[in-house]
């Protein structure tokens with residue numbers, strides 16, 4: 001057994017006592033890569049980001065335009081349904097809540113759910129109220145660097161737990177789509193890629209809602 005193993009176990013006990021480790025989760029200091037299918041290439045000349053559906057005016061932004069949106073930094077604990085958790089992960093990107101508060105984006109009163117659309121048809125669904133929480137971000141950077149290709153470069157949705165913010169709903173990490181290309185605002189819910197394969201639609205980490 002290495003020192004590293006014992007250090008991780010110590011960190012795990014601490015995380016558990018601080019109530020930052022949801023049931024059935026173990027700590028990792030690595031950053032595992034999990035997705036279905038290949039890693040897409042990024043071409044800034046053709047890449048666009050679209051917002052459509054139940055919004056006052058649809059948006060279509062180039063990569064350059066996306067990078068002019070107001071930016072937010074966020075430190076969160078992330079919890080993967082495959083039972084690893086990683087604490088204090090540092091992200092930077094665009095907050096949907098911020099866009100709405102600044103009037104850049106206006107959801108219609110009929111908007112109740114958001115569908116993340118990613119490359120190769122990958123999707124993930126969340127209630128709009130969850131996407132408008134502080135713990136949901138359209139992230140371009142992790143740990144001060146642009147996302148790596150396998151973690152979603154150039155843009156991904158992320159959701160996790162902000163320590164001590166017990167008021168926030170915290171779904172498992174799969175509810176953030178890597179290689180994100182658009183958001184569809186919807187009046188009714190629709191199941192995303194993993195949700196269609198039997199994963200829980202609400203996916204609350206504290207209630208351990210892994211499978212439907």
Ligand SMILES: Nc1nc2c(c(=O)[nH]1)N[C@H]1C(S)=C(S)[C@@H](COP(=O)(O)O)O[C@H]1N2
Nearest residue numbers: 032033034035036118122151174176177178
């Ligand atoms: N586009 C896309 N995004 C995805 C997935 C996927 O298959 N395709 N898998 C999800 C799952 S199941 C998890 S656990 C996280 C993993 O993110 P990571 O590879 O950065 O750890 O991405 C999520 N986002």
Ligand SMILES: [Mo]
Nearest residue numbers: 034081082174
């Ligand atoms: Mo996952």
